[in-house]
Amino acid sequence: MAPVAPRSGDVIFASVERVNAELFTLTYGAIVRQLITDLEEVEEVNKQLDQMGYNIGIRLIDEFLAKSNVSRCVDFKETAEVIAKVGFKMFLGVTASVTNWDAEGTCCSLILEDNPLVDFVELPDTCQGLYYCNILSGVVRGALEMVSMKTEVTWLRDMLRGDDAFELQVKLLKQVPEEYPYKDDE
Amino acid sequence: MGKEVSESCVESLLTEIVSSYGTRFYANKPDLAARRIEAIGYQVGHQLSERYTMERPRFSDHLEAIKFICKDFWSELFKKQIDNLKTNHRGTFVLQDNRFRWLSHMSIDPSPENSGSTQDPSAVAENKAAEAASMHLYFPCGIIRGALSNLGIPCAVSADISNLPACEFLSFSALN
Numbered sequence: 350m351a352p353v354a355p356r357s358g359d360v361i362f363a364s365v366e367r368v369n370a371e372l373f374t375l376t377y378g379a380i381v382r383q384l385i386t387d388l389e390e391v392e393e394v395n396k397q398l399d400q401m402g403y404n405i406g407i408r409l410i411d412e413f414l415a416k417s418n419v420s421r422c423v424d425f426k427e428t429a430e431v432i433a434k435v436g437f438k439m440f441l442g443v444t445a446s447v448t449n450w451d452a453e454g455t456c457c458s459l460i461l462e463d464n465p466l467v468d469f470v471e472l473p474d475t476c477q478g479l480y481y482c483n484i485l486s487g488v489v490r491g492a493l494e495m496v497s498m499k500t501e502v503t504w505l506r507d508m509l510r511g512d513d514a515f516e517l518q519v520k521l522l523k524q525v526p527e528e529y530p531y532k533d534d535e
Numbered sequence: 536m537g538k539e540v541s542e543s544c545v546e547s548l549l550t551e552i553v554s555s556y557g558t559r560f561y562a563n564k565p566d567l568a569a570r571r572i573e574a575i576g577y578q579v580g581h582q583l584s585e586r587y588t589m590e591r592p593r594f595s596d597h598l599e600a601i602k603f604i605c606k607d608f609w610s611e612l613f614k615k616q617i618d619n620l621k622t623n624h625r626g627t628f629v630l631q632d633n634r635f636r637w638l639s640h641m642s643i644d645p646s647p648e649n650s651g652s653t654q655d656p657s658a659v660a661e662n663k664a665a666e667a668a669s670m671h672l673y674f675p676c677g678i679i680r681g682a683l684s685n686l687g688i689p690c691a692v693s694a695d696i697s698n699l700p701a702c703e704f705l706s707f708s709a710l711n
Contacts, residue, residue, distance in 0.1 A: 362541065369611055370538035371583065373545050379578035380552060383571055387560065401555055405547040412543055440541045465540055 355419045358438025365416065365439065374468045381481060391478040398480070402487020403494075409440065410492040425521050426450070428498070429457050432489065432519075441465050449518075458505060459489075461515040472509050481509050486517060497525045542636075549637060553670045565666075569673045576677020577684070584682035587611060597708065600686040601628050608682055626690075626708040630679070635702035637675060641668060668696060679704055 380401075384394045413419075417435050422428040426447075433445035443465065449458040466482050480486075486502040493500045499522040506516035552572055561568035587608055594600040605617035609632070619631040672694040680692040683706065690708035 366542040367539040368542050368545050368614075370540045371586065372579070372612055373540045373548070375579045375582050376545060376548050376575070379575040379582075380548065382578065383575045387571065397555065401551040404551055404554070408550075409543065409547060440544055442538065442540050465538060468538075 355435075356417055358435040358444060361416050361435070361439040362442055367442075370442070370465045370468070374465055374470075377466055377484070378470060381479075385476065385479075391476060395478070395480045395483050398483035399487040399490075402484035402489075403491035404487075405484070406488035406491025406493075407495050409488060410495040413439070413492065424454065425498075426454055426457075428493070429459065429519060432492075433459050436492070437461070445517075449516075455521040457519060459517045459519060461517070464508070464515050467509060467515075470509060477510075480504050480507065482507070482515065489517070489519060493519075497527055499523045499525060546637070546640065549671065549674055552674060553667075557667075557670050565670075569670065572670065572673040573677035573680070576674040577681035578677075579674075580678035580681025580683075581685045582681075583611070583678070584608060584685040588686070594686060597626075597688055598622070600683065600688055601630075601706070603686070604679065604682055605630055612678075628706045630704040630706065631701060632704075633701045635675075635700060637671060638668065638696065638702060639700050641671070669694075672696065672702070675702075676704065679706060683708070 381394070381398070384397055385391070388394050388397065413436055416439065417431075419431055419435060422431060429447045433447050437459075438444050441464075443461065443463045445459040445461045447457050447459060450456070464482065466485065470481060472479060472481065482504065486504060490500055490502045501520045501522055503518050503520075504516070505518050506512035506514055508515055552575060556568040556571050557565065561571070584604075588603070591603075594603065601620065601622075605620050609615065609617050613632070613636050615632075617630045618633040619629075621629040621631075676692040676694050680690060683690050683692075688708050690706050692704055692706045695703040695705065
């Protein structure tokens with residue numbers, strides 16, 4: 350049987366169950382607001398948002414692989430393109446662009462111009478240290494970890510902090526070789 | 536239709552709200568966790584009903600407002616209307632969704648037959664499952680309460696899932 354061709358982000362997004370983006374945006378906003386009230390420290394909120402994202406990412410990768418028919422990427426460059434064009438599109442309905450590669454091809458930036466998480470959002474002065482979209486970096490980190498890539502994901506630019514786009518830096522720390530349960534004698 | 540995102544995005548957030556508040560922040564205080572989750576829903580319902588009623592005249596009475604929740608509001612959120620609305624005409628409303636989306640991907644067996652024998656491990660598991668499911672209901676209850684409050688109806692909202700996948704939301708308002 351011929352291998353199934355990978356599907357484009359647009360095609361997948363058109364075929365999945367979708368909901369009103371306002372519900373998503375406002376729900377996320379309400380979560381952040383509640384976390385700020387309960388945890389008080391902005392640093393702690395950043396950490397928890399990242400953790401929530403990580404938990405989501407390790408589950409979402411299964412849906413991604415099941416629906417996208419994407420096969421193993423040849424290198425990290427292809428991985429980044431797939432996240433930006435297929436991953437973001439099929440879940441959030443927007444695509445990102447990939448730029449700012451380093452010489453080794455292990456570090457790049459995903460640029461989001463349209464980000465459904467931040468519609469209606471304005472940060473008050475008291476939340477200056479907040480990385481509002483930190484859930485997203487957690488999702489990317491969690492999802493990549495499930496396909497054997499340890500990464501560090503950080504926000505370089507943030508429109509809520511006055512920048513002109515959202516720039517998420519993804520740095521490949523190491524590729525963990527897949528471990529099979531070969532050894533029974535341990 | 537405005538912008539959309541995949542349903543998995545919203546479901547993932549709900550799962551994480553419940554697990555963060557229910558098992559990490561307030562692991563031993565389910566009451567507090569429930570209240571926080573409800574508060575998040577309240578905020579969402581309050582804001583959404585504000586947006587969806589922008590172009591409308593004021594509702595003439597509570598019933599009109601509730602009907603708006605059952606039809607327009609529910610359709611925006613779930614692409615279907617509430618299937619059945621009952622009222623005692625004294626401030627209590629029962630909104631029934633025969634197939635509530637946010638529970639449709641959850642597998643639990645709420646059959647109460649075994650609940651007598653507490654030693655039965657499967658009964659314990661069932662209780663746990665029912666408890667987990669009920670944690671997921673504070674968010675939609677909060678949404679309804681937030682939406683109604685914004686329409687001038689302060690109320691308490693609870694949910695009944697004894698007939699899954701149907702879900703009944705009970706709204707009690709003091710006034711009227």
